[in-house]
Amino acid sequence: MFDFDALINCFGMASCAVNQLTSGLIIGMLLFLVASGLTLIFGVLNVINFAHGTFYMVGAYFAFSTYLFTESYLLSAFVGALGAGIFGIFFERVLISKVYGQDILMQLLVCYAFILITDDLVKLIWGTDYIAMGIPDEFRLAPFRIFGGYVPPLYAFLIILSLVIGILTILLISKTRFGSIVRAAAENSPMVSALGIRVPLYFALLFGLGCALAGIAGALAAPVRSLTPGMGFGILIESFIVTVIGGMGSIPGALIAAIILGLTRSIGSVGFPLFVDGLMFLIMAIVLIFKPTGLFVKGSPK
Amino acid sequence: MSTFTLFKKDISIALFSVLFLILIGFFVEHPWPKDFLISIFSFGLLAMSLNMLIGFAGMVSFGHAAFFALGGYAFGLLLQSESFLTNFGALSIIVAFFVSIFITGIYSAVIGAICVRLNEIYFAFLTLAFQMFLYSVIVSWVSLTGGDQGLMGGIARPVFLGIDLSNSLHRYIFCSVIFVICILLLRILNKSNFGYSLRLIRDNQERAEFLGIRVFRVKLICFVIASMVASVGGIIMTLFTSGAYPEWAFWTQSGEAIFMIMLGGISIFLGPLVGTVLLRLINDVVQMYSSHTELVTGIIIMIVVLGLRKGLVEYLLEKTGILKK
Amino acid sequence: MLSISNLCKSFGGVVATNNVTLEFTEGSLSSIIGPNGAGKTTLFNLITGKLKVDSGKVKLDDEDITNLSTRNIVLKGISRAFQISNIFPSLTVKETLMSSLMSKNNHAEKLFNPFHSKALEEEADELLEILEMKRLSNVICSNISHGDQKVLDIGLALSLDPKILMLDEPTAGMGPEERWKMVETIERLWKLKKLTLIFIEHDMDIVFKISQKIHVLRYGSLLASGSPKEIKNNEEVINAYLGEDFEAI
Ligand SMILES: Nc1ncnc2c1ncn2[C@@H]1O[C@H](COP(=O)(O)OP(=O)(O)O)[C@@H](O)[C@H]1O
Ligand SMILES: [Mg+2]
Numbered sequence: 001m002f003d004f005d006a007l008i009n010c011f012g013m014a015s016c017a018v019n020q021l022t023s024g025l026i027i028g029m030l031l032f033l034v035a036s037g038l039t040l041i042f043g044v045l046n047v048i049n050f051a052h053g054t055f056y057m058v059g060a061y062f063a064f065s066t067y068l069f070t071e072s073y074l075l076s077a078f079v080g081a082l083g084a085g086i087f088g089i090f091f092e093r094v095l096i097s098k099v100y101g102q103d104i105l106m107q108l109l110v111c112y113a114f115i116l117i118t119d120d121l122v123k124l125i126w127g128t129d130y131i132a133m134g135i136p137d138e139f140r141l142a143p144f145r146i147f148g149g150y151v152p153p154l155y156a157f158l159i160i161l162s163l164v165i166g167i168l169t170i171l172l173i174s175k176t177r178f179g180s181i182v183r184a185a186a187e188n189s190p191m192v193s194a195l196g197i198r199v200p201l202y203f204a205l206l207f208g209l210g211c212a213l214a215g216i217a218g219a220l221a222a223p224v225r226s227l228t229p230g231m232g233f234g235i236l237i238e239s240f241i242v243t244v245i246g247g248m249g250s251i252p253g254a255l256i257a258a259i260i261l262g263l264t265r266s267i268g269s270v271g272f273p274l275f276v277d278g279l280m281f282l283i284m285a286i287v288l289i290f291k292p293t294g295l296f297v298k299g300s301p302k
Numbered sequence: 303m304s305t306f307t308l309f310k311k312d313i314s315i316a317l318f319s320v321l322f323l324i325l326i327g328f329f330v331e332h333p334w335p336k337d338f339l340i341s342i343f344s345f346g347l348l349a350m351s352l353n354m355l356i357g358f359a360g361m362v363s364f365g366h367a368a369f370f371a372l373g374g375y376a377f378g379l380l381l382q383s384e385s386f387l388t389n390f391g392a393l394s395i396i397v398a399f400f401v402s403i404f405i406t407g408i409y410s411a412v413i414g415a416i417c418v419r420l421n422e423i424y425f426a427f428l429t430l431a432f433q434m435f436l437y438s439v440i441v442s443w444v445s446l447t448g449g450d451q452g453l454m455g456g457i458a459r460p461v462f463l464g465i466d467l468s469n470s471l472h473r474y475i476f477c478s479v480i481f482v483i484c485i486l487l488l489r490i491l492n493k494s495n496f497g498y499s500l501r502l503i504r505d506n507q508e509r510a511e512f513l514g515i516r517v518f519r520v521k522l523i524c525f526v527i528a529s530m531v532a533s534v535g536g537i538i539m540t541l542f543t544s545g546a547y548p549e550w551a552f553w554t555q556s557g558e559a560i561f562m563i564m565l566g567g568i569s570i571f572l573g574p575l576v577g578t579v580l581l582r583l584i585n586d587v588v589q590m591y592s593s594h595t596e597l598v599t600g601i602i603i604m605i606v607v608l609g610l611r612k613g614l615v616e617y618l619l620e621k622t623g624i625l626k627k
Numbered sequence: 628m629l630s631i632s633n634l635c636k637s638f639g640g641v642v643a644t645n646n647v648t649l650e651f652t653e654g655s656l657s658s659i660i661g662p663n664g665a666g667k668t669t670l671f672n673l674i675t676g677k678l679k680v681d682s683g684k685v686k687l688d689d690e691d692i693t694n695l696s697t698r699n700i701v702l703k704g705i706s707r708a709f710q711i712s713n714i715f716p717s718l719t720v721k722e723t724l725m726s727s728l729m730s731k732n733n734h735a736e737k738l739f740n741p742f743h744s745k746a747l748e749e750e751a752d753e754l755l756e757i758l759e760m761k762r763l764s765n766v767i768c769s770n771i772s773h774g775d776q777k778v779l780d781i782g783l784a785l786s787l788d789p790k791i792l793m794l795d796e797p798t799a800g801m802g803p804e805e806r807w808k809m810v811e812t813i814e815r816l817w818k819l820k821k822l823t824l825i826f827i828e829h830d831m832d833i834v835f836k837i838s839q840k841i842h843v844l845r846y847g848s849l850l851a852s853g854s855p856k857e858i859k860n861n862e863e864v865i866n867a868y869l870g871e872d873f874e875a876i
Contacts, residue, residue: 109607112557116600237434277438308741495737498726505715513727514701
């Protein structure tokens with residue numbers, strides 16, 4: 001089960017170490033995008049979007065189809081994000097907002113049904129087989145050489161872009177008018193309504209933003225992962241683990257936790273492939289026992 | 303007074319039901335009703351035990367099927383093990399039955415100790431996450447569990463006390479008896495002091511604490527018992543299919559169980575059982591007319607949840623004036 | 628005797644309890660008054676284990692009970708009713724009382740004992756009699772009037788057979804008539820059960836009529852303590868809190 005020799009060997013060789021670190025960072029950054037959407041929606045609406053993974057999937061498939069037509073990776077990533085965002089607003093307005101404030105049982109069922117429906121629709125449109133998008137033409141370039149390891153330009157691009165998107169999101173929430181309205185409404189929505197602001201609209205936009213973050217993660221991941229109906233569920237669970245570790249509602253927390261998890265995954269795949277999931281859950285359990293609010297949030301989750 | 307005399311009425315109803323189920327076994331030749339009923343016993347226990355969490359105690363778990371699956375896998379694995387069978391011989395089935403329930407109890411106590419003290423949303427998500435953990439263990443530990451394919455190759459069913467579980471009538475009667483005992487157990491728990499402690503916690507956890515209720519402990523006990531009953535459902539399924547399958551541990555199984563409860567209504571004791579039957583029928587009908595079962599099921603759930611906003615059974619009872627709002 | 632010494636609690640920047648030292652002698656009836664936000668409820672929360680204290684001590688008959696769990700405080704004989712009545716919406720009035728009696732008898736974790744037993748029902752009936760709520764026995768709690776909910780909340784606290792009973796604004800949200808009825812009920816229970824009773828109250832008429840001792844809180848600190856007479860004549864209290872209202876008494 002454990003292969004420490006392989007682990008030590010890998011870290012003895014710069015090339016292997018660099019490869020594992022980059023792949024860990026990529027996993028982590030994509031996870032961060034999905035998790036930051038989840039944590040954003042929770043922080044403001046106090047709703048856990050159990051269907052969040054669906055928007056990751058939708059983003060990936062939209063991007064794939066766009067790429068088939070336009071052969072532009074950047075454009076397809078944009079379409080993936082936009083499509084997931086609009087789909088998210090639809091989901092919020094038409095379905096989930098109808099059960100806000102109700103029994104959590106109702107929210108669970110709406111999400112469950114939504115996932116079933118969307119997964120089946122994806123099967124209808126794109127088929128049940130695994131789809132590979134492949135490395136886009138824009139990025140068929142010679143890899144960078146770093147410390148004896150090779151880093152494909154696409155990977156470097158993914159890591160940097162995710163980071164930029166994360167920073168932009170934080171700025172959007174903390175510095176803009178949109179952000180301050182949303183934060184105020186999260187604290188006291190009747191008060192903000194009384195000022196003549198259409199709170200439900202802002203909530204829907206925020207929900208859409210959260211889903212767009214999941215969507216762009218899916219779209220960006222399309223060249224490096226294979227697409228399959230139901231692909232959203234695994235990432236949902238992982239991004240939940242990220243938000244538990246980082247703290248519900250905290251985007252910086254999500255970033256750090258996602259990187260921890262990404263590195264665990266990539267390093268684990270060399271040293272203890274069967275135990276990777278177990279280790280992730282173990283980290284989560286330990287955080288829950290000793291600091292149930294997550295590492296980067298004060299207060300208690302009660 | 304002993305528990306026995308005080309629950310006379312419920313015990314008599316249980317005895318009557320067992321008799322009735324056995325009569326069906328003897329007098330209905332066609333295998334379909336028996337097979338259908340066994341699957342109702344199995345998934346009915348999943349739904350009923352989940353309702354002990356959701357309906358009795360207000361703990362909305364989204365990962366209850368994990369314990370169903372664990373029970374089934376443990377039972378199947380024990381009965382596939384040569385050394386286990388040689389050790390316990392004719393008693394293998396009985397020992398495997400109790401050991402599987404016990405293993406599930408221990409596992410659920412660990413999961414419960416982590417999850418039970420968290421708030422509602424966290425609880426739902428964490429139980430789900432831990433279920434997916436079990437799922438990934440089952441799928442990736444191929445040498446033990448058979449991975450994606452499930453536990454294949456059949457299980458041994460040595461004859462004990464004259465009961466031969468490879469005989470379909472024996473198996474049916476055995477499952478009926480176990481099923482009714484579990485339902486009776488849930489009924490007694492619901493009407494007992496403990497059941498009222500759960501109601502206190504469901505209605506108002508903080509006030510319950512100020513009445514001196516040990517909330518964490520009561521919730522944990524509830525979680526463990528519910529998980530153990532779910533594992534019996536899994537054991538019945540393993541007996542029935544002579545194997546165990548990773549789908550049991552997949553999250554959709556828990557979603558389905560929640561929908562069963564919702565269909566039948568959480569406020570009626572046997573509601574979840576009615577919900578189980580309804581969902582089975584819905585599934586069968588949908589499968590007959592469409593290959594897109596998930597799509598259709600999803601739409602039906604949306605209609606029930608957003609249209610009725612309560613269980614179908616509760617809705618009908620209220621419409622007809624039997625159940626007061 | 629319940630005594631608290633140098634109790635402190637703050638929430639972020641807000642100091643809700645500031646170095647409060649107080650004593651409640653056995654069998655006394657005391658009230659705590661002070662404007663909204665003075666820290667009265669917080670004081671109750673600290674004593675009953677709902678909040679952890681920042682510093683200071685709570686003692687019951689010389690035993691240190693600071694920061695014990697809610698349950699352990701209850702077991703020591705301190706129980707409370709809440710400012711916003713805090714009951715169980717799906718149970719009937721009688722079932723509610725039966726439940727808390729069950730908990731008091733330490734039967735809450737009995738898995739196989741039927742809840743509806745003769746002994747428990749009789750015990751609950753007795754309590755219903757004392758609370759004068761017999762007529763509501765079988766009504767679901769969420770359907771009874773606000774005033775009755777308040778009485779039931781007190782009844783729940785009382786059912787635990789406490790030595791010390793703490794009531795947080797028992798007459799809040801009631802009309803004048805209902806108020807005085809509640810006051811009568813409280814006084815009656817106090818005498819009947821020989822309780823040490825502490826209550827938070829805004830209505831000065833009530834406070835001055837029934838309290839033996841009055842404690843005045845302001846901005847989390849204790850402003851004054853004394854008999855109704857002493858408080859009435861305390862300059863600081865008059866200036867700071869009672870003001871014009873007080874002249875009217
Ligand atoms: N749990 C809490 N978290 C944060 N602030 C609190 C909390 N409880 C009370 N406070 C603050 O402490 C102060 C005292 O509150 P409280 O004890 O409820 O006053 P009172 O009961 O005298 O009206 C108030 O400023 C209130 O906002
Ligand atoms: Mg108060």
